[in-house]
Amino acid sequence: MLGIVRGRIARGGVNASSLQKIRNQSLIYASSRSYSSASKEMTVRDALNSALDEEMSADPKVFVMGEEVGEYQGAYKISKGLLEKYGPERVVDTPITEAGFAGIGVGAAYHGLRPVVEFMTFNFSMQAIDHIINSAAKSNYMSAGQISVPIVFRGPNGAAAGVGAQHSQCYAAWFGACPGLKVLAPYSSEDARGLLKAAIRDPDPVVFLENELLYGESFPISAEVLDSSFCLPIGKAKIEREGKDVTITAFSKMVGYALKAAEILAKEGISAEVINLRSIRPLDRSTINASVRKTNRLITVEEGFPQHGVGAEICACVVEESFEYLDAPVERIAGADVPMPYAANLERMAVPQIEDIVRAAKRACYRSVPMAATA
């Protein structure tokens, strides 16, 4: 498998020299704001799997490492079929040591390989967090550009269903605070494909936060997205639904909730603009601010703990840059400030629900000068 040459790219039949040109073209396609008419659907799981497959095929330096990624086909089947196709040198099953394999991944990246390290969930990344922050994020800076770390740390993040406190924390805010890292949070299959490819190709360390409950969800997908050179830009949010009365920012699973909330709000005469952040770091401050300047109201939604969360950062940046445009205080919807309980009824109360978003949006709309749009 070491003989895999750069030019042999699996799908699309493009050769390396025209790759860049097509990449640029597909960026234009990707930034269009609606799904182009497509009858094809793809689950997020398949989107991730195909992205890994194509990137491994295109670059022999890319390899996958983690617990159960090989023989077991991946704890969540994201790496299905890869061991068979690329062999044990490029799909490495590791002993149970997050600190160990994160360190090894960083070392391999130091020396020019492009590892994709899987954490079974990001909760376990805490056992490796020294390597992620001190060895990966800071190395390029500390070595003055001599050591670059083109590594991707990926895995499910945030709450699943009935898995309790140590399997449900959202790490977007923690990793989003660190200079040197890029932090991505895909929602749809298009996001998953485009952002994972971008992450693997990126020369900086990337933390890629997936969501277990989204793996099985299907999204419509266009031909451009299916092309093997498809890639999304890092640091650009996507406006999933345009609106004019209130801006709702969200990432990962909460995008779906925000969209459903927007549907409900529309019936009541409130036009909500839903922004899918896609990138936690760098945060697309200009898209968020432009939207707030249009709607004058902002709700941030996240699953993670409220204190020092992503919403806090978004609120601060909007207050810094668009204060005069705000007609109502910014409201943060976040998970409850408790470790995640297990019992189904308690768990439901500990994460944001669609009704929470709807009520917050209404509050933002009512807290305005009477002539604003009200029900």
Added chain:
Amino acid sequence: MAIWLRRSRSLAHYLKAEIGFWKVPNQRSFLNPCFFNPEKSSSTTLTGENYGNPPSFLGNSPTLFGSRRFESIKSGREELDLEDENGGHQNQAMDFPGGRISFTSEMKFISESPRERIPCYRVLDDDGLPIMHSSFVEVSKEAALKMFSNMVTLETMDTILYEAQRQGRISFYLTSIGEEAINIATAAALTPHDVVLPQYREPGVLLWRGFTLQEFSNQCFGNKADYGKGRQMPIHYGSNKHNYFTVSSTIATQIPQAVGAAYSLKMDKKDACVVTYFGDGGTSEGDFHAGLNFAAVMEAPVVYICRNNGWAISTPVSQQFRSDGVVVKGKAYGIRSIRVDGNDALAVYSATLAAREMAITEQKPILIEMLTYRVGHHSTSDDSTKYRPVDEIEHWKTARNPISRFRKWVDKNGWWSDKDESELRANVRKQLLQAIQVAEKAEKPPISNLFTDVYESLPSNLCEQEELLRESIKRHPQDYPSDVPV
């Protein structure tokens, strides 16, 4: 011992018919370890006194029944080969996940401390004379003199830069005094293609590879010429072209990283290995366990060099681990290991050369424990006289000095003289003082270095911040230090 064996065999035969007896009632007593005392005379038998106790073919006097302490009867494997009445053997092997294991009916714990510690490989004695029949790699005059002068240069550099910190000219320094043989002789055994991931007490490896005194000084002073662009504390050297990864302050993180880098070499089938260094303290980190375990499983060509210098800041090795040093830990991970006299340059050289060869041709990790002593303080932030006796430090500084020991050997070969010595030292000192002066006077790095390299390319928010900073400086020049270039 022999008497005991014979008796126990007869007891075993006696017991075979009674096998049911000790299986059931003594099931619980089996779980209570008894006190085995090999020194006591082997006069106890099964009858009478020991009724109810585990039968004595397992040991000589289980009189302290229920006590928690026990020693193994002897080190090394010894199995009782019991024959049952049909002439078959009760000692069989069985397949478990992980391989075939043979059984023993002797309950024997592997001792936690062997009677003898693993011996230490050395070539030169304390007077610099080659020990008879020692096996080592011959070193030419040229190579020996290169090693010697590098060791002297390292010692001089350490002494002078340490003083510079004391004078307030640099903020921090740490020396490798006492470990010059490890620094230089290991480097001499490697090729420039071997990738080095240091801890922080191995600047000699970089020195050997051609890093100049000026380059060292530039990093310590954090000036414009520093390859680190003024980002790091002194002694955090790094150089891509010398294949020496930038020093990182966190302990032992380089251990699993070395495996990753070695994996890359392995995939490319390069004729090179990764060498990584750490101290005795570093072996307590979780990364040590993960790294060594992984290296063995992945069959990565890494040479692990542990500088066991007796101290981790103020923690002596007796408080760091209870094993026989670090060399025995290699075996636990399935890694070939050796213990070497770290103050014997020739032994260090030979062992490292051999380890490198094995690591590359057999594609497996090797562990070398170098025994030495940290003569200096941990760093300029430490005063080791507070936790260890001054005469102990003096002893290792003088009588056990690796440089003078190697000097004696070099002298005896007629390759060096006192005149050469004083010339060399004067020369190095002059060069170094000059380098320090130049480094001190040199400009500091420009402020653009504050923002670059966070990512591969400058992101827009940092671009903005830089502009804001420059504007601020323009508006308030009196608040900005005049000697720092904008």
